[in-house]
Amino acid sequence: MKQFLVFVKKEFYHVFRDRRTLLILFGLPIMQILLFGFALTNEMKNAKVVVVDYAHDIASQQIITKIEASSYFSIEKAVMSYEDMHKAFKQGKIKCAIIFPPNFNEDLTHAQKASVQVIADASDPNTAKTIANYLTAYIGDYQQSINATMQLPMVIQPEVRMLYNPDLNGSMNFIPGVIALVLMIICVTLTSVSIVKEKEMGTMEILLVSPFKPIYVILSKAVPYLALSLINLVVILLLSVFVMNVPIRGNVFLLFAECTLFVISALSFGLLVSSFTNSQQAAMLISMMGMMLPTILFTGFIFPLENMPLPLQVISNIIPSKWFYIIVKAVMLKGLGFGTVWKETCILLGMTAVLLTISLKKFKIRLQ
């Protein structure tokens, strides 16, 4: 036991004396949370829109105010000639233009029909589509508000409710994904690298030629990284609650238990990698390719799984992160209990057991 403790202490010395490890350990999660939360969103924010208002009447003003109020657009009112507008588009200064013709309100109230022109920069088709959709929605919204006063029969109004994320807060989806990714990187990469480092430095030879049992070598490598991962988890959760405004709706203990399970499966994989490789670079590469990439690709937190071809969807089932992602989403974001995630938990448990058995079996008590 004393041997075990001194070994764990030694591991902590390694971690805290190596700036690179520390950076990966604590810099990476913070960076990823902030990156995914703020920078890498696929939402549109503050798209530059120019409004050319020839009408200057109540209807056009009301629509403009409505659009202005949203955070999606930043409105610039200007009277522009078509030539100027094209120039602005070409230079990329604006994403969209709305043009209200003269007599807009009069057409609307008397002829019951008015048109407004929306021009979007479709060189980026997705953004253009989104902008056009939003603008059309705002105009439709306004149309309905005036229709309401005109006693028109039966307006079918689709009422959309955004479940779990009414503000369509994009960082919500990312948090479980980032948790999976960060735990994966720390556990797999750092454990495999730290064991392979012992091999590279030759210290493994001395460790093996000692009464310390090889299995304890593995355990004492795993324990510090388990502890550090859980500390990291706390950091990520604090960041997501207080910086990203993503609440933890479910049971915190259940969340931690599930995370611990996932960490153990990742640690086992790290151990497995270390028994197949002999250099730190190889260990790092295999950990990255073997776990990080699938975590990014196959959990569905960046690319929806449903859109993938069937073979890839099947492959995604053997990635532990996929199941972990489902669990965290359910527990953390939807506030569901163990009853709903027991199946996924069992799968993860099975995977962990298999990985751990293989890695313990594969650990060599000799050099070859």
Added chain:
Amino acid sequence: MQPFNRLNHRTLMGSVIIEHIKKTYDKGNVLALKDVSFTVNEGELFGLIGADGAGKTSLFRILTTLLLADEGKATVNGYDVIKDYKQIRGCVGYMPGKFSLYQDLTIEENLNFFATLFATSVEENYDLIKDIYEQIKPFKDRRAGKLSGGMKQKLALCCALIHKPAVLFLDEPTTGVDAVSRKEFWEMLKRLKEQGITILVSTPYMDEATLCERIALIQNGNILSIDTPENITKAYPRKLYALTASVVHKILSDVKAYPEIASCYSFGEFLHISFKNDGKDNTKELLQHLSQKGFKDVTIKEIEPTVEDCFIELM
């Protein structure tokens, strides 16, 4: 340390017995050791002398249970290297050829770590390492990676000794260490031997061979000779001469071409030569022959063969 049942092993305690060990790498394509057998007695300072790639490290790794031999049997301290590997790991000290301690831990931390790992404490066997440790103690808070070569070796030796092993394996402990530190190191080994520890040391330096009680000369996985250094040098088959001249390198081919020469090779600033038939007055004839060729300032004197001469002879 666990109380091993050593009673049955009393006769073999501290000894290393190697019988017909064969080791290959790469599925038998690279031969590292072929049919190596020798015995190291209890309390002996035994040297394994050979060039790089001779198979020294492979043999050490087999004896320290890190590698499995393809064929053959070996026991260390009475324990079989395959069956009783756990017991062996508890009672031997091993210092690999490469500096293998934690570079980011200080001297003191390294020592404490290995002491605890071997289920002992620094204090318990302090008298054993005292002489060595005192020398590096002033730097005990320095990280091992920042130490000089000699200090690293001393620290590694301390760590290998901390649990008072019955057998100590030192794989090229003096490679890459300066001459003064090497000398000190061998003096330390002699003192350790007095404590009754069996020491098996490998080295590529022939001059260190005479510091061992017995040596084995190893080349390409073959044991060439096993004996005391004195007996090995005594066994040199002919008289050996050292030849010197102002232009030794130019003279070499002429000496080699001389029909009576049995061996000739440069050795530092000399040529070491021996003749096929020691009965005749060879040196005079050779000197005459050389002066005819235009080499006037040549001197030849008889010398005692060194281990290196024997090694070259046996190769």
